[in-house]
Amino acid sequence: MSHGLIPRSHLFGNPYKFSGKISPDGLFLAWLAPLDGVLNVWIAPIDAIDRAEPVTKDTNRGIRTFEWANDGHHLVYMQDKEGDENFHIYAVDTETRAIRDLTPFDGVTAWIDRVSRTIRDRILVRINRRDPKFHDLYTVELASGDIALIQENFGVAAFVTDHHYNVHLAIRDLPSGEREVLRRVDGVWTPWITFATEDARVSHPLHLDTHARMLFLRDSRGRDKAGLTRVDLATGETALLAESDKADIFGVLCDLETREPIAYSVVHERLQYFALEAKLQADLDFLAAQDIGDWFLLSRTLDDRLWVIGAYSDTQPFIEYLFDRGTRSLRELHRVYPELDDAPLLPMRPLIIKSRDGLDLVTYLTLPGDVSAAAPGAAVLLVHGGPWARDSFGYHSLHQWLANRGYAVLSVNFRGSAGFGKAFINAGDGEWGRRMDDDLLDAVAWAIERRIADPQRIAIMGGSYGGYATLVGLTRNPDTYACGVDIVGPSNLETLVRTIPPYWESFRAPLTKAVGDPETEEGLRLLRERSPLFNADKIAKPLLIAHGANDPRVKQAEADQMVEALKERNIPVPYLLFPDEGHGCVRPENNIALFAIVENFLARHLGGLAEPIHADELKKSSLEIREGAEQLSLPQ
Structure with missing residues (x-):
């Protein structure tokens, strides 16, 4: 092509392979790749990638997000219809290739909330079937599709659960701009932690430890940049685990057994990782020495020995690797855009x-x-x-x-x-x-x-x-x-606010705080002016x-x-x-x-x-x- 132009098809076409996910037992790798020009899920033995076979056969919009269930032979994925974001959740049996729609409800948006590492036959999902504005929590059995209500939503943005799908906390954004973390006291949901208006947009619960005794939060109370804190559910005692003076805590890597944070990342100009436990520092040092660019953890085995990571730099599109923590070895799995290997990419x-x-x-x-x-x-x-x-x-x-x-x-x-x-x-x-x-x-x-x-x-x-x-x-x-x-x-902006999806109702207060509330004279004036x-x-x-x-x-x-x-x-x-x-x-x-x-x-x-x-x-x-x-x- 003249002028050394990179073809648009190379820049914006389908990736070759991407989103590698290793099975919980480490025996298989699944990823997304085109089948007749449409992205589908493929699977192969981890040591025989060339024996890959598709386990889905979508012919329209393609699949873009999926994960392994911890029973080891089901994959779950989400798909909407032509961009309407009314997602359905599907399960595919990798042995029989049978596909089941776990949320076969029209005009409803479903989300995968949690895939437990201990309850392996069911996943936790959020569905706004009862009330379009709020998502209730359900468990769905992978093999049968049987669905059971776990928690009805009483007007909150989200719930915090443990690996047994028990609901411990709820998160609610108030019209005042504050954010509350609620817990049940004698059967009544009661405010426990309140983030002031100035903190609410960057502070929120992350997860519980395995025994549901400690809550970990991204927390900006008392500081400008959101740090990583731990709160004892019994005593309320709060401890700061990590912070940066440059940027908010970005990602948190947890121990699979205890769910205790073992590393975190910060992104100011560039991505940086920091270990919270000495045993992980050697892994971070090894990956830093491989000259693979910035990397992200895509999946890991239940024993945490094998990681699939994706890495890239400004002039190198994504490459996905298998990292064996036991042998400290790195194996390239695939290049997401191999047609760009010799393209004249420019530094950022x-x-x-x-x-x-x-x-x-x-x-x-x-x-x-x-x-x-x-x-x-x-x-x-x-x-x-x-x-x-x-x-x-x-x-x-x-x-x-x-x-x-x-x-x-x-x-x-x-x-x-x-x-x-x-x-x-x-x-x-x-x-x-x-x-x-x-x-x-x-x-x-x-x-x-x-x-x-x-x-x-x-x-x-x-x-x-x-x-x-x-x-x-x-x-x-x-x-x-x-x-x-x-x-x-x-x-x-007035019609934008008035026509947000129903399930954004819990997000209405932060949105109107930012742009203006059409139900007030001053807010309406601001919306129209801007x-x-x-x-x-x-x-x-x-x-x-x-x-x-x-x-x-x-x-x-x-x-x-x-x-x-x-x-x-x-x-x-x-x-x-x-x-x-x-x-x-x-x-x-x-x-x-x-x-x-x-x-x-x-x-x-x-x-x-x-x-x-x-x-x-x-x-x-x-x-x-x-x-x-x-x-x-x-x-x-």
Whole structure:
């Protein structure tokens, strides 16, 4: 291909193999891989991977998450219908290949809550069948599908259970913004621990120890960054086990027998692991010495001898390994994207940009190969979703795609992003479309000042909250960006809040605290003031909108009403709709079609490189071009 372009099919197509999970006894490995172009679960003996066979045969949307049950021969997985997020839970018997729908209820969302290591014939699930707003707890027998109610939900966000599926605690978010941990006292659920409003978004229970005597929490009480604490259920005595002055505790690794934390991780600019027990330090040191990049634990055997880990760096997509802790040996299982082994991937640079009011914004920059300080070039500000999420270091398909096409790519952890302490995440409350946007503007100014970005050739792009940020950027700062791409972004915060899925009811208080409560005069004023829909007339630069028709979080109406408002003002806008997708594209055919159009849209308005759009890329997708086809470079 000309110009050394990495094919879109290599960047956004199906992975070769990924999500390796080892069986509890260590004899088999399961993973996800395409079967006739659709992701399914495959299984093979751990010592004979080449004898793999598929144990599922999905022909539509594909499977993306699964795990072993601890009976050793069932796998459980979740699947929705065309992105509607009404997940069903399925069990497949790896010996007979029989598949059973464990939650065969229409219009209901089910989640796997816990797979016990002691009760091996049943799993614990959450189902909102009785009340769409709240999930009750049930056990389901894997072989028969028999279902039994364990705990009816009385209006809480979640329950804390032990490995015997006993319910010990409940978590409830209050309208005031506080978060309560409740326990039963004489049969009555009673508040036990209360996290103040400032702590609630980053503090919550993690798990109990094996004997249900100790509760472990991510806890920011008395500190800015959330630490790891232990609370004695009998006495209430609290002990701090770990903390960082740079970022919240990220992940916690526990002993399989005792459930005591034995290691934790922190992510500021890069991922770091810390051992809490000396016996694990040798494992961490061994993995650190292997030069495999940042790694994550994907699964482990019941005896904890064998781990499957996934590792990657900025220029190396995921590779999955089998780590034998007994022999301290590492065996490569598979490369997730082997077609990228020889691709011209570019390094990602972590850095910190100061906001105008002094906040540290952890940022990631990927530069095209021909960037020169003497000649600033085109750039794309890529805004993450959430917003209570974060960008991190490592292989990033969108960064590599855009940099390969000649753009400097900038991803900013603006205020409101998760992982940087309670003051940082809470600084986003009431600041959607204002200081959160100012942080993005400060990053753009930084890139211009350092002659990375040509001020006339900067795009803003993102999905979900990133799509909202794109609309804000083009309405609030109409001269800053040359163009924008909004993917599943809300345009009207009032309708966003009023149409959240029913099972988000327990999340309503934190959401309205952040954006405004439509049931109050002040909240309604704030929601409308910060909604790009009501400033559509200010858009002066090209905009592309893409949405999934079945999106339960940000309804299609968010795109429809923005497009209609632009049409009324004679502002042209290409509008891409995917009728078989929800909150973002999952099917690779749809992702490839979407990014083919986005790539050529950016090339037209920024002057970067572009692989031509191939007719079959569009034909294989479900894409409907609702508006603005004449503004796109489409094959005939």
